[in-house]
Amino acid sequence: MLIIKGGRVIDPKSGTDRVMNIFIEKGKIFKLAAARSQVPEQFENADVIDASGKLVAPGLVDMHVHLREPGHEHKETIASGCNAAAAGGFTTVVCMPNTEPVNDHPSVTDLMISKAAEHGGARVHPVGAITIGLKGEALSEMGGLKEAGAVAFSDDGRPVMNSGIMRHAMEYARGLDMPIISHCEDLNLKAKGVMNESSNSTRFGLRPIPVQVEEIMVARDISLCELTGARLHIAHVSAEASLRHIRAAKKRGLPVTAETAPHYLFLTDEAVGTYDTSTKVNPPLRSNSDLASLRKAIADGTIDAIATDHAPHSPVEKEVEYEVAAPGISGLETSLALILRLVDEGIISILRAIELMSLNPCRILGISGGTLDEGADADITIIDQDNKWIVDPSKFKSKGRNTPFSGHEMKGVAAVTLVRGRIIHRAGT
Amino acid sequence: MDRRPSFPHKHLLGIEQLTPDEINLILDTAYSFKEVSTRTIKKVPAMRGKTVINLFYEPSTRTRTSFEIAEKRLSADSINIAVASSAVAKGESLKDTAKTLMAMNPDVIVLRHQHGGTPHFLANMIDASIVNAGDGIHEHPTQALLDAFTIKEKKGQLKDIIVAIIGDIAHSRVARSNILSLTKLGAKVRICGPMTMIPRDCEKMGVDVKTRLADAIEDADIIMMLRLQLERQIEGLFPTLREYNRLWGLTSQSLRHAKKDVLIMHPGPMNRGVEIDPEVADGEHSLILDQVENGIAVRMAALYLLSGSDQQEHEKS
Numbered sequence: 001m002l003i004i005k006g007g008r009v010i011d012p013k014s015g016t017d018r019v020m021n022i023f024i025e026k027g028k029i030f031k032l033a034a035a036r037s038q039v040p041e042q043f044e045n046a047d048v049i050d051a052s053g054k055l056v057a058p059g060l061v062d063m064h065v066h067l068r069e070p071g072h073e074h075k076e077t078i079a080s081g082c083n084a085a086a087a088g089g090f091t092t093v094v095c096m097p098n099t100e101p102v103n104d105h106p107s108v109t110d111l112m113i114s115k116a117a118e119h120g121g122a123r124v125h126p127v128g129a130i131t132i133g134l135k136g137e138a139l140s141e142m143g144g145l146k147e148a149g150a151v152a153f154s155d156d157g158r159p160v161m162n163s164g165i166m167r168h169a170m171e172y173a174r175g176l177d178m179p180i181i182s183h184c185e186d187l188n189l190k191a192k193g194v195m196n197e198s199s200n201s202t203r204f205g206l207r208p209i210p211v212q213v214e215e216i217m218v219a220r221d222i223s224l225c226e227l228t229g230a231r232l233h234i235a236h237v238s239a240e241a242s243l244r245h246i247r248a249a250k251k252r253g254l255p256v257t258a259e260t261a262p263h264y265l266f267l268t269d270e271a272v273g274t275y276d277t278s279t280k281v282n283p284p285l286r287s288n289s290d291l292a293s294l295r296k297a298i299a300d301g302t303i304d305a306i307a308t309d310h311a312p313h314s315p316v317e318k319e320v321e322y323e324v325a326a327p328g329i330s331g332l333e334t335s336l337a338l339i340l341r342l343v344d345e346g347i348i349s350i351l352r353a354i355e356l357m358s359l360n361p362c363r364i365l366g367i368s369g370g371t372l373d374e375g376a377d378a379d380i381t382i383i384d385q386d387n388k389w390i391v392d393p394s395k396f397k398s399k400g401r402n403t404p405f406s407g408h409e410m411k412g413v414a415a416v417t418l419v420r421g422r423i424i425h426r427a428g429t
Numbered sequence: 430m431d432r433r434p435s436f437p438h439k440h441l442l443g444i445e446q447l448t449p450d451e452i453n454l455i456l457d458t459a460y461s462f463k464e465v466s467t468r469t470i471k472k473v474p475a476m477r478g479k480t481v482i483n484l485f486y487e488p489s490t491r492t493r494t495s496f497e498i499a500e501k502r503l504s505a506d507s508i509n510i511a512v513a514s515s516a517v518a519k520g521e522s523l524k525d526t527a528k529t530l531m532a533m534n535p536d537v538i539v540l541r542h543q544h545g546g547t548p549h550f551l552a553n554m555i556d557a558s559i560v561n562a563g564d565g566i567h568e569h570p571t572q573a574l575l576d577a578f579t580i581k582e583k584k585g586q587l588k589d590i591i592v593a594i595i596g597d598i599a600h601s602r603v604a605r606s607n608i609l610s611l612t613k614l615g616a617k618v619r620i621c622g623p624m625t626m627i628p629r630d631c632e633k634m635g636v637d638v639k640t641r642l643a644d645a646i647e648d649a650d651i652i653m654m655l656r657l658q659l660e661r662q663i664e665g666l667f668p669t670l671r672e673y674n675r676l677w678g679l680t681s682q683s684l685r686h687a688k689k690d691v692l693i694m695h696p697g698p699m700n701r702g703v704e705i706d707p708e709v710a711d712g713e714h715s716l717i718l719d720q721v722e723n724g725i726a727v728r729m730a731a732l733y734l735l736s737g738s739d740q741q742e743h744e745k746s
Contacts, residue, residue, distance in 0.1 A: 191664070199630035203445070205545040205567025205605055208629060275546030319524050321544040323565065 007051025059091025071100025312400020
C-alpha cells in the first residue's frame with residue numbers, strides 16, 4: 001500500500017496534467033484521485049511519498065540502450081546499466097543485441113532477461129538480431145527470439161547493407177507482428193568517416209560522413225516498408241534530410257516511426273573541434289540546422305520517441321586518438337534533465353516530453369507501460385524539476401563515463417523511480 | 430638574460446591557433462636563424478640542456494631529419510622514436526606512451542601521427558610542449574611556415590601574392606595549413622584538383638576553387654603542387670595516373686598558362702611524372718630545394734620560441 005501524494009500528475013495517454021494523489025496496491029495503480037478527495041479505507045495506514053511540488057509521470061522508457069552484457073562487462077553490466085536507468089528515471093530499458101555473443105539466439109535473450117530479473121531493478125526488454133552475428137547475411141531465429149522475450153529486431157551498430165536480406169527480414173518480422181529497428185547507414189558512402197561532413201570537417205581535418213549516409217538508408221528502408229508492410233522504426237535520427245522522408249512516409253500512412261537522441265538536440269559538430277572523443281558518436285553530431293529541424297520534429301510528431309542510444313565505453317576505448325575511439329555516449333543519466341530543458345525553453349510541453357520518453361516507446365514496441373491507467377503496473381517516475389546539478393561522470397551509476405555533457409549544469413532529476421510500486425531509486429541515495 | 434621575444438603559446442598544434450603577428454614573429458626569427466646554418470660551426474646554445482623527443486608514428490625522412498638538424502643546431506638533446514622500433518608496434522596506447530615519455534621529462538615532443546587531432550589529445554595529457562609535425566589529414570604547421578618563409582624570401586611579402594595549390598586538397602595537411610597561413614598573411618589562395626579531392630565548403634576558408642589547372646595557374650605568382658597519394662586511386666578518387674598527369678600535372682606544356690616569373694613549390698616527396706614533370710621540378714622556377722633548406726631555420730625558430738614560453742612559465746611559478 002502506497003500513496004504518492006500531492007504531485008502534479010502528467011499522463012499523456014489520458015491528457016492529465018493536474019495535482020492528484022495516486023493510490024498503489026499490490027504493485028498496481030489502484031486509482032488516481034483529486035488531491036483533496038477522501039483516502040480509500042484500505043489506504044489509511046499506507047506508506048506515503050510526498051510528491052508536492054514534483055511531477056509524477058508514467059515510468060520513463062528508453063527504447064535504445066546498450067547494456068554490453070554478455071561479453072563487454074568492462075563497459076557495462078546489466079546490473080550497472082539498470083542502476084543507471086533507475087537513477088535516470090527509467091523504469092524500462094530496451095537493450096540492443098550487439099553483445100558478445102550477439103543476441104541472435106534465444107539462449108542469449110534468456111540470459112539477459114534472467115540477469116535483469118536477478119538484479120530486480122528496471123525492466124529489461126532485449127532486441128533480437130536481424131541476422132546471425134549482425135553480419136547481414138542469414139536471418140536469425142526470429143520466432144525463437146520472440147518466444148524468449150525479444151520485443152523487436154535490429155542489427156543496431158550495423159546496417160543490413162543487402163537490400164534483399166532486409167526485404168526478407170521485414171517480411172518475416174511482419175509475419176511475427178514484430179517491428180524492425182533500423183540503424184541507417186550506407187557503409188560504402190561512409191567509408192572511413194568519423195564526423196559530420198561540413199565546413200567543420202574541412203577545418204578539423206577529420207574524415208567526413210555526409211548526412212546522405214543516413215538519408216539513403218532511411219529512404220531505402222521506407223521503400224522496403226512499403227513493399228513488405230512491416231513495422232519500421234528508424235533508430236537515432238540525426239539529420240534533417242532523413243526527417244523529410246519520414247514525414248512523407250507518415251503522410252502516406254506507412255507504419256514508420258522514428259526516434260532521436262538527446263545529444264542531437266543539444267550539440268553540433270562544432271563540439272568535435274576539441275578532439276574530445278566523448279563527442280564521437282554514431283551517427284555523428286550534425287549541423288545547427290539539423291539540430292533545429294530535430295527540435296521541430298519532436299514537437300510536430302515526425303519523431304515519435306526520444307531514446308538515449310546509451311553506449312557506455314571504458315577509457316580503453318575512449319582515451320585514444322579521435323579516429324580510433326569507439327563511438328558512443330553514456331546517456332541514461334543525463335537524458336531526463338536535457339529533455340526538461342527543452343520543456344523549459346518551450347520547444348515541447350511536459351505532456352509531449354513524457355509521451356516521447358514513455359508512452360510512445362511502449363506503443364511502438366507493443367509493451368506494457370507508459371500510462372497511469374487504473375489497474376496498470378505502478379511503474380512511475382517522480383521528477384524534481386527544479387533540482388540543479390552539475391554533470392560529474394565519476395558519480396554515474398553507469399560504468400560508462402563517456403559524456404560530452406561533463407561539467408554542464410542541469411536542472412531536474414528523477415527524485416523517485418518505482419517499478420511495480422517498489423522504489424528502485426531515490427535521489428541522493 | 431635571454432632576450433628572446435615572448436611567444437604566447439606553449440604548443441604549436443596548428444596554424445589555426447596563430448595570429449598573423451605570431452606567424453610573422455616565427456618567420457622573422459627564422460630569418461636570423463637561417464644564417465646559423467651557413468656558419469662553419471653550425472650551432473647556437475639556445476636550447477642547451479633541453480630534451481626534445483621526435484615521436485614519429487608515420488614514416489618520414491625529410492620532416493624528421495629537418496627537425497633533428499634544427500634541434501641539434503640549437504644544442505638540444507634530441508631523441509628519435511619511430512613507430513616500427515618502439516613499444517607502439519606492440520600495441521601500446523598513445524596515452525601510455527605519452528605517460529612513459531613524460532616520466533623522462535622531455536621539454537618538447539615533436540609528434541607526427543596518422544590521425545588528425547592527436548597532437549591536441551597529447552597536449553591535454555602531458556606537460557611538454559607539443560609540436561605538430563603533421564597529424565592525419567589535418568595540419569602540418571611547420572611546412573606551412575617554411576612555405577610562407579620561402580615565398581616571403583623570394584617575393585618580399587605575402588600580401589596580395591597569388592598562390593595556386595594543386596592536387597588532393599581534401600587529404601592534404603600541407604594544403605590545410607598553407608590555406609590557413611597564406612590567407613592570414615593576406616595572400617590570395619586558389620585551389621584546384623579533381624572535385625573528388627576538394628573538401629566540403631572549403632570556400633569558407635577564404636579560397637577560390639578552380640576545376641581547370643589553366644584557370645588556377647593563370648596570373649599566379651606561386652604554384653604549389655601537392656603529393657598525390659597513390660592509394661587514392663584504389664579509393665576511386667581518380668581513374669588513372671595518366672589521366673591525373675594530363676589534367677592536373679604540372680608539365681612544361683601546362684606551365685605555358687602561367688606567368689613567366691612564376692615560382693614552383695612542392696613539399697616533397699615528389700611523384701615525378703605524376704603531379705610534376707622532372708623538367709619542371711628541376712627547372713629554373715623551382716623553389717623545392719629552398720623549401721628544404723628553409724625548413725631547418727623555420728623549425729629552429731618554432732622550437733626556440735616555444736622553449737622560451739616554457740621558460741617564462743617556470744620563472745613565474
